[in-house]
């Protein structure tokens with residue numbers, strides 16, 4: 001099975017062309033390829049499929065085999081994968097995801113190589129019922145909650161997938177391996193949750209760490225960076241355009257709140273290597 005390993009600021013996935021829809025169990029394949037010793041090693045699997053709503057369809061799976069509705073770093077890399085493999089020759093690509101069709105604008109260097117992309121991520125959702133969060137309140141903006149005996153002020157945002165954002169001073173020393181699962185599996189989050197811990201430097205710059213549902217701590221999360229940017233504006237902390245620094249690099253996020261309400265994400269996309277994977281037969 002030919003594959004391409006790609007990363008968007010260190011958020012790494014295995015990319016497979018399945019335009020002929022030949023792979024039966026994508027979730028099982030995700031578990032296999034993501035494993036470091038018997039597989040390839042990655043944060044998960046991204047599969048290119050045909051679409052009858054857009055130019056292509058993206059299916060994305062976390063390393064535990066659970067399916068995500070959207071992947072910000074993944075969709076930039078998938079657009080590069082499509083272009084680099086000669087499947088599309090235009091600078092704009094419409095990609096169907098489980099959270100709707102997203103428009104991706106490719107970014108090129110002087111040599112004509114794709115180095116990144118700008119993605120219209122669509123509208124942020126802040127209604128608790130839709131995120132989903134089981135709560136009495138319609139929205140969670142700077143909401144006080146207790147998780148594992150600790151008090152937190154949290155903001156809930158969906159970017160197609162559910163996120164909880166916590167602004168705090170010190171994010172470097174957090175023990176996310178211990179803390180992350182307490183958020184992920186709290187019963188108030190019926191579909192689990194991605195959690196971002198964010199430090200505001202100034203009104204134009206934030207640094208964050210993320211615990212992703214289904215994958216654990218990753219070096220970056222595109223939808224998570226968008227959720228942080230939206231939460232920053234909702235809490236009066238930041239401007240509509242900011243730089244978000246993650247462990248693997250930086251994204252530029254704009255929330256066009258006053259006009260379309262859409263969130264735009266811009267960042268790099270890179271191919272690490274290609275190869276052939278031999279699926280394990282059980």
Ligand SMILES: N[C@@H](CCC[C@H](N)C(=O)O)C(=O)O
Pocket residue numbers: 011062067068069070071072073074161162194212213214215218220221222223224
């Ligand atoms: N890393 C991704 C998000 C991947 C999906 C997420 N773990 C979920 O299940 O919601 C990104 O860059 O957005």
